[in-house]
Amino acid sequence: MSRIVKEYKKIKKVLEGHGEAFENLIVQLAPVNEYDLLSWKATIRGPSDTPYNGFSIGLTIKIPSDYPISPPMVKFEPYKMPHCNVNFQTGEICLDILTRQHWSPAWDLLHVLKAIEQLLQEPVPESPLNVDIANILKEGDRTAYTGLVRYYFCGGT
Amino acid sequence: MTSLIRSDRPKELRLCRNTQAKKADLVDGMLDATMVDELAVCPICLDEITDSIATLKPCNHQFHKDCIRKWHTYADDLKCPICRIESKHLEMGYKLGGYHKNIKINLEKGFNIKITIEQAEDHSLPELIEQFGSIHLNNQSSLIRDARCVFCDICGQECSGRDDQYCEQCDSHYHEECLRSLACEVGDRESWQQCIGCRNLVIKGNTRTDAHPHLFDQRIVREQALEYPGNSAARMVSASEEELSRLLNVKTMIQTHVRGVLNEYYQSGVDGIKINKRHFTEVNKTVSRRLYRLSKYRYQEDLINYDTEAKRQVHIELCRLGYVYI
Numbered sequence: 001m002s003r004i005v006k007e008y009k010k011i012k013k014v015l016e017g018h019g020e021a022f023e024n025l026i027v028q029l030a031p032v033n034e035y036d037l038l039s040w041k042a043t044i045r046g047p048s049d050t051p052y053n054g055f056s057i058g059l060t061i062k063i064p065s066d067y068p069i070s071p072p073m074v075k076f077e078p079y080k081m082p083h084c085n086v087n088f089q090t091g092e093i094c095l096d097i098l099t100r101q102h103w104s105p106a107w108d109l110l111h112v113l114k115a116i117e118q119l120l121q122e123p124v125p126e127s128p129l130n131v132d133i134a135n136i137l138k139e140g141d142r143t144a145y146t147g148l149v150r151y152y153f154c155g156g157t
Numbered sequence: 158m159t160s161l162i163r164s165d166r167p168k169e170l171r172l173c174r175n176t177q178a179k180k181a182d183l184v185d186g187m188l189d190a191t192m193v194d195e196l197a198v199c200p201i202c203l204d205e206i207t208d209s210i211a212t213l214k215p216c217n218h219q220f221h222k223d224c225i226r227k228w229h230t231y232a233d234d235l236k237c238p239i240c241r242i243e244s245k246h247l248e249m250g251y252k253l254g255g256y257h258k259n260i261k262i263n264l265e266k267g268f269n270i271k272i273t274i275e276q277a278e279d280h281s282l283p284e285l286i287e288q289f290g291s292i293h294l295n296n297q298s299s300l301i302r303d304a305r306c307v308f309c310d311i312c313g314q315e316c317s318g319r320d321d322q323y324c325e326q327c328d329s330h331y332h333e334e335c336l337r338s339l340a341c342e343v344g345d346r347e348s349w350q351q352c353i354g355c356r357n358l359v360i361k362g363n364t365r366t367d368a369h370p371h372l373f374d375q376r377i378v379r380e381q382a383l384e385y386p387g388n389s390a391a392r393m394v395s396a397s398e399e400e401l402s403r404l405l406n407v408k409t410m411i412q413t414h415v416r417g418v419l420n421e422y423y424q425s426g427v428d429g430i431k432i433n434k435r436h437f438t439e440v441n442k443t444v445s446r447r448l449y450r451l452s453k454y455r456y457q458e459d460l461i462n463y464d465t466e467a468k469r470q471v472h473i474e475l476c477r478l479g480y481v482y483i
Binding site: 002003006007010068069070100101104105106 | 200201202203204224227228231233236238239241
């Protein structure tokens, strides 16, 4: 438990210090309330050079009780996320470092967000959770991809 | 599965490859900001490492002994959390009577035992025999040699391996794997290095060297000793088949009680709690195992009221899973 407290202090320090590596990525990363560090929310900026550029994307992070031995559970919530490796209905993310097999206890929440940023930059249509977007990507139709993402972000259902 | 670790990816997330370990190519800029006290901090708990340092070999990354062992009992492989290089040994220092000694733990051996225990718990025993039976036979034929042995105080078989543990206080010997499996069985995998009698730290002692010659006079057992291969699976296989089927039977009997209790929760619900299938199997597994250990691997209906005990344990487990009784 004290590990997440330490991590919280560290994250506060990094975000206040405007660490350059994260200024372009993290809008917000904080526990939902200060008395319960097991439930976090994060907001990240869509990376430039992707269709997500200019949008803010919300995430919820649940810390398991045996963290950091078990990986944190990260989801795109509360808003739906159009991405080929994200389940559109549940927000579940298909990312290996968030699974039991590939997680390492030496990583922290900042690493996780960095990995998610990388996933946004480099979608992997070979292992899709959103087949429609994966198909568009496989065909290399960049315009349709951008259009679809923007459609959802700008109020599509 | 989306992979960010594969080598065709940029190395941002592959963390330090450097064997000198500390400063390495972490995510750009993260190092300075987040690892201020990096030199003395355990990467797992983020506490400073003051004592009980454990070093992974060959990559030389350092952790708290307890942290890294906790990770190893959980992880599916022996890769270093920092650099993902497969670890072979864990080197630890400890003080004994004013001397500072280093012990080297063979991680691969312990890891195989862990896998075996997990399989023994998950698979039925006959499958295990099938799986390990052939290995056992091979080793049996190749490893017969004449040896003067002392007994392991847990399993009663010869201590003849290089990795055997010795307690100086009680003068007792243990197989490393016996200590480990016992620690697993009592649910405290971390404390395996304690002597069963006095709880002192055991040391690695080759029971066949001249270190304790007097022991050999007292305890010479057989001239022709059969060395069992270094894992508990082989030892289990060496138990008679009747014993194995008895154990299996005990497991089934205990599970009947637990299932009975859980079925009520699953089908009609009890006190406002209705569980799903996943929780059913999960709780069934945990509680059955606990009762199995509790009853010392025997079905003791006259001593233990299994229904009440199962109800109690299921209650505890469900609370742990977050169910609330109305």
